[in-house]
Amino acid sequence: MPAVAGSLYMASQHKGVPPLPPPPPRPLPVINLGRLTMDSASRALAVRDIVLACRERGCFEVVNHGISRSCMNGALEAASEFFQLSTERKEEFASDDIRQPIRYDTSSRDGISMSRSFLKHYANPLDDWIKFWPTQPPTYREKMGEYAVETQRVSMQLMEAILQGLGLGPSYLQEKLEGGVQFVALNNYPQSSAKKADKIGLAPHSDYGFLTILLQSSPGLEVMHHEDDAWTSVPAIPGALHVHVGDHLEVLSNGQLKSLVHRAVLNPNESRISIASIHGLSMDEEVHCAEELVDEHHPKMYRGSSFQDFLDFLPANMNRYKRYVESLRIDKP
Numbered sequence: 001m002p003a004v005a006g007s008l009y010m011a012s013q014h015k016g017v018p019p020l021p022p023p024p025p026r027p028l029p030v031i032n033l034g035r036l037t038m039d040s041a042s043r044a045l046a047v048r049d050i051v052l053a054c055r056e057r058g059c060f061e062v063v064n065h066g067i068s069r070s071c072m073n074g075a076l077e078a079a080s081e082f083f084q085l086s087t088e089r090k091e092e093f094a095s096d097d098i099r100q101p102i103r104y105d106t107s108s109r110d111g112i113s114m115s116r117s118f119l120k121h122y123a124n125p126l127d128d129w130i131k132f133w134p135t136q137p138p139t140y141r142e143k144m145g146e147y148a149v150e151t152q153r154v155s156m157q158l159m160e161a162i163l164q165g166l167g168l169g170p171s172y173l174q175e176k177l178e179g180g181v182q183f184v185a186l187n188n189y190p191q192s193s194a195k196k197a198d199k200i201g202l203a204p205h206s207d208y209g210f211l212t213i214l215l216q217s218s219p220g221l222e223v224m225h226h227e228d229d230a231w232t233s234v235p236a237i238p239g240a241l242h243v244h245v246g247d248h249l250e251v252l253s254n255g256q257l258k259s260l261v262h263r264a265v266l267n268p269n270e271s272r273i274s275i276a277s278i279h280g281l282s283m284d285e286e287v288h289c290a291e292e293l294v295d296e297h298h299p300k301m302y303r304g305s306s307f308q309d310f311l312d313f314l315p316a317n318m319n320r321y322k323r324y325v326e327s328l329r330i331d332k333p
């Protein structure tokens with residue numbers, strides 16, 4: 001609590017007046033992405049808002065992003081129909097090997113899945129990966145493919161804006177981002193039951209890419225902003241997408257932006273689906289702190305690492321770090 005609010009709180013207690021209520025949660029920034037392709041003044045304001053949201057909150061919601069409602073609903077339907085298949089059908093994709101191009105699981109072997117089943121697969125470039133995707137439900141490849149291509153497009157727009165806002169220029173890393181990893185996680189959570197005390201579907205963690213773009217069928221995502229030690233619930237605004245900063249953007253920005261800790265809680269009213277699309281560089285490409293953001297006052301904070309390094313790191317380090325990026329800090333104890 002800031003000092004001023006703290007002292008007011010104390011004063012009101014002394015005089016016997018009821019304590020001040022806690023401040024209401026700050027609403028999450030909602031960014032109109034259409035402004036990025038308008039005139040240069042509108043673009044400059046949108047870039048400023050995006051970088052400010054990344055810096056101060058680690059996340060924001062986007063509207064007017066150009067992905068149609070039918071495309072978003074199609075992806076949620078395809079995911080929901082996949083999870084409704086028989087266990088036998090879904091388990092065709094079951095594997096303990098995190099390097100498989102597609103993987104279905106229901107348990108907490110990853111250390112964070114408390115109560116979720118998931119299907120994870122790669123998506124960019126689509127032609128390389130779609131052959132691994134389910135053929136049931138019959139529309140899965142078409143609907144999820146359309147959504148994946150659209151989110152990859154939005155991720156490029158967002159990265160260009162963020163890199164411009166960091167002073168690196170909109171075409172910084174452009175080719176590497178275009179050919180980079182897009183990793184799609186479909187998550188399926190049961191409705192919370194009155195009997196089970198534990199309402200956590202997915203334990204707190206950060207994502208390892210540059211950005212995650214998340215679509216949720218109903219509320220359940222919670223985020224913890226950098227300065228807070230409380231959870232903020234992310235509303236499921238119709239038509240909006242949620243975006244948050246991942247570990248590799250923290251590295252690239254040399255700590256100017258911080259990856260966001262988030263979790264999923266079970267929804268008391270319904271089962272819930274979320275689709276997280278994680279965007280980064282290709283498997284073996286190392287991400288380093290941008291040289292342009294390192295100087296004598298801002299020494300390099302992290303060592304370089306690739307997506308591949310993350311996959312190597314994960315099995316032996318489950319639950320050791322909430323944020324993978326902490327393991328990359330040069331000054332870590």
Ligand SMILES: O=C(O)CCC(=O)C(=O)O
Nearest residue numbers: 185187220221264274276
């Ligand atoms: O289900 C959610 O809202 C969060 C999913 C998530 O954090 C993930 O897949 O990495």
Ligand SMILES: [Fe+2]
Nearest residue numbers: 206207262276
């Ligand atoms: Fe996540």
